[in-house]
Amino acid sequence: MNKCVLVHSGNRDGYQVALALKQAGLLKYLITDDFFLRKIRPQELNPFVRISYLAFIFSLLNRVVKSGNFLVSYSYYSEPLFTLYKKKKILFQLHPHPLSVRNIFENEIKLNPVSKKSLGEEHELLLLPGELNKLIEEPTNADHIIVASTFTKKTLVENGIEPDKIKVVPYGV
Numbered sequence: 236m237n238k239c240v241l242v243h244s245g246n247r248d249g250y251q252v253a254l255a256l257k258q259a260g261l262l263k264y265l266i267t268d269d270f271f272l273r274k275i276r277p278q279e280l281n282p283f284v285r286i287s288y289l290a291f292i293f294s295l296l297n298r299v300v301k302s303g304n305f306l307v308s309y310s311y312y313s314e315p316l317f318t319l320y321k322k323k324k325i326l327f328q329l330h331p332h333p334l335s336v337r338n339i340f341e342n343e344i345k346l347n348p349v350s351k352k353s354l355g356e357e358h359e360l361l362l363l364p365g366e367l368n369k370l371i372e373e374p375t376n377a378d379h380i381i382v383a384s385t386f387t388k389k390t391l392v393e394n395g396i397e398p399d400k401i402k403v404v405p406y407g408v
Contacts, residue, residue, distance in 0.1 A: 238263035244290055245269070250277050257283060268294040314369040317376040326377035328387055328401075333359050333370040335390035 239261045241253050245268065254277055256262035265283050268290040270276055305323035308316050310330060317324050330336060336359040344351045354360065362370070374380055374391055380401045382388050388401045 236260065240264045240266060242266040242287075244294055246273060246276065250280060253277075253280055253283070266290075310373055311370060313373050313377070317373065323379075324377050326374055326380045328374060328380050328382045328391065331387045331390035332374070332394040332396075333362075333367060334394055337367075 239256050240263050241256060242265075243252075250265070253262060253265045257280065262280075262283050264285045265280055266285045266287050268287055270280070270284045270286065305325060306316060306320045307325045307327060310326060310328045313324070313326055317326075331339075336357075340354045340357050340360055344354050359367075359370075371394070374394075374396045378400065380391065380396065381404050382391070382401060383404065383406050385403055388398070388403050391401055392398045
């Protein structure tokens with residue numbers, strides 16, 4: 236008999252679909268986020284539940300960030316949060332723009348081929364196109380951006396970010 240994997244966040248309809256599938260002998264797994272944190276939950280589903288920690292984190296973050304008046308997030312982590320959050324978003328851009336970082340590494344490899352092995356393992360060079368696009372979107376989705384250097388600001392501006400929304404705050408300040 237074929238079995239079903241059911242995926243949803245929260246307690247959709249009091250877990251009735253999962254319970255019906257279990258009763259019919261069709262439930263293999265229920266993949267969800269916060270099942271074990273809920274006070275009221277069908278105990279008979281316990282053996283079938285698999286927690287999606289990524290979904291759990293996003294569920295938790297969604298609840299937390301919606302309660303604030305603004306959100307400050309570090310670069311390389313903000314893209315999913317900025318999509319959920321509708322109020323003021325501030326990005327702390329730790330690194331230069333990802334396209335600039337890629338270009339720097341690629342140029343260095345051309346100038347010094349001996350560096351290809353080590354530089355080729357840098358995060359920005361290993362990113363798949365979709366992952367890179369998410370990093371490129373981060374500064375465009377921010378209302379304000381804090382950077383630690385004029386170089387980082389320069390790379391953001393070169394990649395189309397409005398200079399007026401970028402504030403340079405050097406480390407130590």
